[in-house]
Amino acid sequence: MKKSVFFGALTAATLTAGLAGAATLDDVKSRGELICGVNTGLVGFAAPDANGNWSGFDVAICQAVAAAVLGDASKVKYVPTTGQTRFTALGSGEVDLLARNTTWTFSRDTDLKLQFTATNYYDGQGFMVRKDSGVTSAKELDGASVCIQTGTTTELNLADYFKANNMSYQPITVDSNAEGEQQFLAGACDAYTTDASGLAATRAAFANPSDYVILPEIISKEPLAPAVRQGDDQWTDIVRWTVFALIAAEEYGVTSANIDELAKGTDNPEVNRLLGTEGDLGAMIGLDKTWAVNAIKANGNYGEIFAATIGEQTPIGLARGLNAQWTQGGLMYAPPFR
Amino acid sequence: MTTAHDAPESQGFRLSQLIYDTRYRSLTIQVVVFFIVMAFVGWLVDNTIQNLSALGKDFNFSFLSQRAGYDIGNAIIPYNNDMTHGRALLVGLINTLWISFLGCVAATILGIFVGVLRLSKNWLVGRLMTVYVEVFRNIPLLLWILVAIALLTEAAPSPNAYKINPTTGEASASMLFDSIAFTNRYTAIPSIHFDRSLGSLDTALAPISLNFLAIVLVLIASIWVNKRVLASAAKIQEATGVRPTTWWKSALILIVPMLALLIALGFNPDEPVLQGFNFKNGTNVSNSFVPLWLGLTLYTAAFIAEIVRAGILAISKGQTEAAYALGLRPNRTMNLVILPQALRVIIPPLISQYLNLTKNSSLAIAVGYLELRGTLGGITLNQTGRELEAISLMMLIYLAISLSISGAMNVYNNRVKLKER
Numbered sequence: 001m002k003k004s005v006f007f008g009a010l011t012a013a014t015l016t017a018g019l020a021g022a023a024t025l026d027d028v029k030s031r032g033e034l035i036c037g038v039n040t041g042l043v044g045f046a047a048p049d050a051n052g053n054w055s056g057f058d059v060a061i062c063q064a065v066a067a068a069v070l071g072d073a074s075k076v077k078y079v080p081t082t083g084q085t086r087f088t089a090l091g092s093g094e095v096d097l098l099a100r101n102t103t104w105t106f107s108r109d110t111d112l113k114l115q116f117t118a119t120n121y122y123d124g125q126g127f128m129v130r131k132d133s134g135v136t137s138a139k140e141l142d143g144a145s146v147c148i149q150t151g152t153t154t155e156l157n158l159a160d161y162f163k164a165n166n167m168s169y170q171p172i173t174v175d176s177n178a179e180g181e182q183q184f185l186a187g188a189c190d191a192y193t194t195d196a197s198g199l200a201a202t203r204a205a206f207a208n209p210s211d212y213v214i215l216p217e218i219i220s221k222e223p224l225a226p227a228v229r230q231g232d233d234q235w236t237d238i239v240r241w242t243v244f245a246l247i248a249a250e251e252y253g254v255t256s257a258n259i260d261e262l263a264k265g266t267d268n269p270e271v272n273r274l275l276g277t278e279g280d281l282g283a284m285i286g287l288d289k290t291w292a293v294n295a296i297k298a299n300g301n302y303g304e305i306f307a308a309t310i311g312e313q314t315p316i317g318l319a320r321g322l323n324a325q326w327t328q329g330g331l332m333y334a335p336p337f338r
Numbered sequence: 339m340t341t342a343h344d345a346p347e348s349q350g351f352r353l354s355q356l357i358y359d360t361r362y363r364s365l366t367i368q369v370v371v372f373f374i375v376m377a378f379v380g381w382l383v384d385n386t387i388q389n390l391s392a393l394g395k396d397f398n399f400s401f402l403s404q405r406a407g408y409d410i411g412n413a414i415i416p417y418n419n420d421m422t423h424g425r426a427l428l429v430g431l432i433n434t435l436w437i438s439f440l441g442c443v444a445a446t447i448l449g450i451f452v453g454v455l456r457l458s459k460n461w462l463v464g465r466l467m468t469v470y471v472e473v474f475r476n477i478p479l480l481l482w483i484l485v486a487i488a489l490l491t492e493a494a495p496s497p498n499a500y501k502i503n504p505t506t507g508e509a510s511a512s513m514l515f516d517s518i519a520f521t522n523r524y525t526a527i528p529s530i531h532f533d534r535s536l537g538s539l540d541t542a543l544a545p546i547s548l549n550f551l552a553i554v555l556v557l558i559a560s561i562w563v564n565k566r567v568l569a570s571a572a573k574i575q576e577a578t579g580v581r582p583t584t585w586w587k588s589a590l591i592l593i594v595p596m597l598a599l600l601i602a603l604g605f606n607p608d609e610p611v612l613q614g615f616n617f618k619n620g621t622n623v624s625n626s627f628v629p630l631w632l633g634l635t636l637y638t639a640a641f642i643a644e645i646v647r648a649g650i651l652a653i654s655k656g657q658t659e660a661a662y663a664l665g666l667r668p669n670r671t672m673n674l675v676i677l678p679q680a681l682r683v684i685i686p687p688l689i690s691q692y693l694n695l696t697k698n699s700s701l702a703i704a705v706g707y708l709e710l711r712g713t714l715g716g717i718t719l720n721q722t723g724r725e726l727e728a729i730s731l732m733m734l735i736y737l738a739i740s741l742s743i744s745g746a747m748n749v750y751n752n753r754v755k756l757k758e759r
Contacts, residue, residue, distance in 0.1 A: 084720055091393065091725075101689050112723035145523060150706070151720035156407045159419040171411045172626075173706035186491040187522050188625060231393070 009144055024096050024228070024235040025069065033075050035061035037095035040080040040176050042297050044201040044309050044316040045101055048308035053191055054078045058099040058311040061120060061243065062294040065097060068242045068287060073298035087112055090229060099226040101195060103153045109228075115232075116225040117240035118247075120302075122322040122331050124141050124218035125157050126196035128203060130189050133190060138217035145170040147180045147189035154194050157220040164300055177202060191215075195222050197310065197318055204315040238283050245292040248334040249301035251268050251325050256300035274337045281337060302332065399731070402427065406593040408717050410708045412624050412671060415544035422717045426542070430713030437627070437709060438696040438739075441634040445695060448635060448690075449642025456647050467643070468677070474640035480701055482637055486629030487705045494520045495552050500612050519617060525628050526610035526617035532602025532721070548675045549603055556599050598677045626707035638695045642688065649684035650676060681754045689747040700736075710735060 028034050032166035036056055038046035046056040059078070081100055083087050090098045091113065098215050101123070102108075104116040129135045145213075148155055150173045162169050172189045174180040181202055182196050184192040192199070196218060203209045211337070226243065228236050249255070254262055265277045272278035283289075287288040306323065310316045324330025348491035356366045388398065402424035409419050413429045414436060456467040474482070500519055513519045519526040527568040567587050610620025653676050659670040700711040708716070710732060719728040 084716060086724055087720070088725060107721075108723070113395060150712070150717055155409075155717065156721065159407055159409050163419065169409075171409045171711065172624075175703065175706065179706075183491060183630060187496050188491045189523075229393075235588065 004031050015207050024232050025238065028069055028096055029031065032070065032098065033077050034062060034066040034069065035077045035079060035095045036065075037081045037086055037089050037098040037100055038062065038078050039100045040082055040178065041139070042101070042177050042198060043199070043205045044314065044318075046078070046080075048078075057121065057305060058101060058226075060299040060305040060309065061099040061246075062097065063298045064246055065239055065242050066225075067289040067294040067298040069238065071288070071290075071294050073294075075154065081147050086173065087114065090114065090127060090227060090228075093229070096235070097226055097228055101198065101224045102227055103195075103222045104225045104227075105153060108216060113230040114227045114231045115236045116227050118221040118243040119225045119234060119331075120243050121197060121224040123195040123197050123222040123224050125154050125220040125222060125263070126198045126199050126214055126218055127191045127193045127215040128184070129191045129215060130187075131211050135191075135215070136213075138215045138219065139165060140168040141169065141191055144190035144249055145188070147172045147174055147179055147183050147192045148236070149174055149177065149194060151312060152194070153222065154218070157191055161219045180206070197224075200318050201316045204317070209315075220255075234286055238287065242291075242295050244334040245295050245337075246302040247325075247332050248307065248337060249292075249296045249332065250303040250332075251327065253298060254301055255304060256297055259293060263290075270337055279338075299309075347588055351478040353393075370644075395726075397726060399724075399727055400725070401718070401724050404722070406718065406721075408721065410713065412707060413628060424720065425525070426718055426733075427710070427714045430708060430710040433702075433707070433709040433713075434696070434699055434711075435700065435739070437631060437634070437699050437707070438692075440631055441638065441695050441699065442532065442692050444631070444635040445642055448639035450646050452639060453646025454650070456643060457650060464639070471640045471643050474636050475644070477639045479633055479698055480704060483629050483633035483701055483704055486632045487625065489623050490520065490525075490629055491522045494522045497521045497523060497526075497616050500617075513610075517620075519610060519612075521617075522625070524622040524624050526620045526622050528607040529619070529621040531606055531608035531619075533606070534602070535655070536603075537592070552599060553596070554604070556595050558596050560592050564588050567591065607693050624707070626702070626705040630702050630705055630707050632699060633701075634695055637698075639690055641691050641694075645684055645687045645691065646680075649680035652683045653679045670729035678754065685747065685751040685754060689744055692747065694745050696743060697736060 036059075038054065038056075041047045042056070045055055046054060046058045049191055054076075059076075061076070062076045062142075063073040066076045067139065079089060079095050080096070086098055086100055086102065087108070089095050098114075101121070101310070102116075103123075104119060108114050109116055127141065129141075135141065141162075141207060143316065146158060146169050148158055148171055148180050158169070158171070172183060174183055177194070180192055180194070183189055185206070189297050191204070194202070196214065199214050203212050203214065206212060225283060228237055228239055248270075249259075252268065252274070254275070259275070262271060263275045263277065266272060269278060274292050276282060276291070280289055282291040285291075288294075299308070303325075306320065307313060310318045312319060320328075320330060322331050326333040356362050403422050405419075406421055406423045406426045407419050408426070410417055410426065410429050412433065414432050415429060417425060417429045447737065452467050452470060455463050456471065458464045459469075491751045498520075500513065500521070513526075517528045532549050536552060538545040538547045539551065567584055571582050571584045608619045610617040610622070612618075614620070656681065657675055658671055661675045699709060700715075703716060704710050706712070714728050714731045714735075719725055722728075
């Protein structure tokens with residue numbers, strides 16, 4: 001008897017280990033909680049407040065997905081990841097979704113076996129310097145020491161940029177944004193480089209933000225997108241279309257204020273399909289009819305989330321720029337819901 | 339079911355003997371445990387292979403020959419971002435060896451010093467050393483490293499604080515001994531400079547300066563000749579009982595050739611001088627290196643001090659008294675009687691401290707000093723996504739370093755340990 005129990009347990013352990021990473025949707029539903037990999041702390045994107053409640057642009061994506069899948073935006077467990085640990089955390093199944101300003105690149109998509117769902121922020125790498133250094137262009141950074149987060153695409157862009165411009169620099173490697181901030185403020189480096197949005201968010205947290213300038217040069221394309229593991233198409237679709245639902249909601253004027261009213265039915269069939277009053281798009285991705293309603297209710301549509309977390313009214317003060325709707329000259333463009 | 343027998347000695351071999359017969363039992367247990375362990379290892383490997391194939395990943399090291407694309411701030415051998423991940427690994431490995439070597443040397447010197455002083459009859463000195471040992475031994479190393487880097491970056495002035503202010507005529511910060519400047523970016527120390535160079539030898543790894551090679555050769559040669567002189571003196575002493583004076587010969591052999599070579603090469607230390615925004619001429623040691631080295635040294639030295647103290651205390655007092663009774667002076671008692679015996683006790687635990695220091699050097703990741711963990715296990719792993727390959731390669735390298743240190747120290751241990759005849 002004892003023996004068969006032991007072997008039974010062994011077989012079960014083998015099977016579970018073998019199947020880990022399959023249907024993420026079932027895992028999340030049975031757990032009743034979405035595990036979301038976020039930044040260790042980047043104001044505006046993902047940062048805990050004094051009470052340990054996370055908020056920010058990336059956090060809003062986690063909450064929207066949790067709302068779409070579980071019907072409750074608060075059922076999210078946040079796992080802070082560094083630039084180094086994030087892909088391992090995702091690949092090993094420690095997190096279900098990685099919403100951590102992660103750049104969509106060819107090799108990450110293919111070689112790292114990730115699946116980038118939909119770009120939620122179009123970014124680019126920039127530099128921040130002290131105002132009193134007198135530097136006004138990245139081209140004047142020859143010989144500078146530059147603080148840089150390790151394990152990021154910025155590391156490679158920086159090397160390429162200085163090489164292309166025939167300049168030299170001294171890299172000062174840091175492990176997290178907090179460490180970079182500390183080194184930069186202490187004067188251990190002349191310039192701090194990361195995604196321009198990250199720079200703005202970091203600067204907003206400084207005691208005297210006006211003493212620092214972000215240089216005009218943007219040296220790379222950094223489309224930031226939530227990522228999931230490759231090989232689970234249903235889960236990929238859920239995350240991708242949740243992001244698109246937020247973007248489409250802004251385009252069609254669906255906001256957290258008027259959504260309850262619109263969800264009763266409108267004369268726009270696209271909105272009706274999105275909100276589940278016509279057809280059953282939710283069932284096609286294994287969710288309820290009201291998945292998109294729940295997702296939008298969590299923190300509002302894309303524009304509302306942007307304005308509340310990183311927009312011009314916030315201390316971070318980012319303009320919509322490339323991230324405006326396509327109808328307003330930006331790149332945010334959700335495919336049709338039909 | 340086994341049944342009792344009256345005459346077991348007449349029986350042939352029965353299967354139950356494997357468990358109940360003490361002659362076979364231990365063998366049975368070993369075989370069973372061996373199979374369980376192998377089955378577990380087999381399951382782990384199989385599980386890994388299954389999961390890798392489920393993720394569609396393979397296991398190969400071809401990434402080592404791809405372009406690295408990132409820069410390393412403190413490379414000892416020539417490196418740029420066009421070189422391969424393999425080269426970056428090598429840069430990291432050499433940085434690991436370098437910090438470990440410097441850490442071991444400094445920790446040994448400091449450790450012996452503190453260990454001996456802790457036994458001092460002077461109350462204050464003894465207690466001070468006790469405080470040092472207890473404080474450093476009982477606080478995690480990572481915290482010491484972080485404290486050191488925080489002190490350097492927050493408290494040290496910026497390089498231009500060393501500039502002489504034109505209105506007041508003096509600088510707001512001054513250099514230690516006029517040659518060392520702590521700044522919040524680096525520590526500027528004098529570098530070695532030769533007026534005449536013999537050229538350099540190009541190897542695949544790095545160009546080696548011939549000046550440096552010449553110095554090493556002269557050093558080895560003079561130590562060897564000195565050894566011969568001492569050996570012949572010992573021979574004369576054994577034959578006649580009178581030891582000829584050798585100190586002036588030793589001094590001549592050790593100092594004169596080296597001095598001649600250094601003068602011939604035009605050796606002089608190059609003091610760091612502030613030019614523009616930064617110190618030039620000297621060597622600027624990065625602020626990730628200094629805290630790491632300080633942390634490793636101070637922490638490990640506390641352990642070494644305890645080992646040294648224990649080693650000395652382990653020699654019975656009778657040995658000292660017997661030496662005094664024979665008329666040996668205190669320092670000769672220490673050198674000829676106490677230390678040779680104490681070393682036997684000191685060396686084995688010292689080996690494990692060296693191993694610890696080497697492995698602890700991977701904490702460099704906390705301060706951004708790119709050694710093996712930072713290059714292969716950090717950036718390379720991250721940019722290529724080859725976790726399994728990078729981590730197993732890194733483990734293999736650390737294992738190889740540790741086994742080499744342990745092997746070398748065992749050879750030394752065999753030479754000093756008690757020869758039983």
